[in-house]
Amino acid sequence: MLLLPLGSGTKELIRLPQYRNRMYRIIVILLLLIILFYMVRRAIRDWNKPEETQGLLAKDAMIQDPVCKVYITADSAITRTVEDRTYYFCSQDCANSFLQNHPS
Numbered sequence: 001m002l003l004l005p006l007g008s009g010t011k012e013l014i015r016l017p018q019y020r021n022r023m024y025r026i027i028v029i030l031l032l033l034i035i036l037f038y039m040v041r042r043a044i045r046d047w048n049k050p051e052e053t054q055g056l057l058a059k060d061a062m063i064q065d066p067v068c069k070v071y072i073t074a075d076s077a078i079t080r081t082v083e084d085r086t087y088y089f090c091s092q093d094c095a096n097s098f099l100q101n102h103p104s
């Protein structure tokens, strides 16, 4: 007579932590998904940034030297930034003479 309620009582005691474990697992998985979502979103944002700047100026695009009017490629050019604008020069001499005429 006493064994029956005791038996059902222990069954509930066993079932309760299992239920809690499942709840914790769901919360942990949800948290991991949220963290993953933010990481992926940030990664996509960082990944898009260099592409945008590359789109502005392709590496093999021809740019005119403002001093000697010679055309040069962006990756071989000497760059100088004056008042937030980037200028491209064929040589150090052209860059120096440009900076002398345009003191920042």
Ligand SMILES: [Zn+2]
Residues within 6 Å of the ligand: 065, 067, 068, 069, 070, 089, 090, 091, 094
């Ligand atoms: Zn030049």
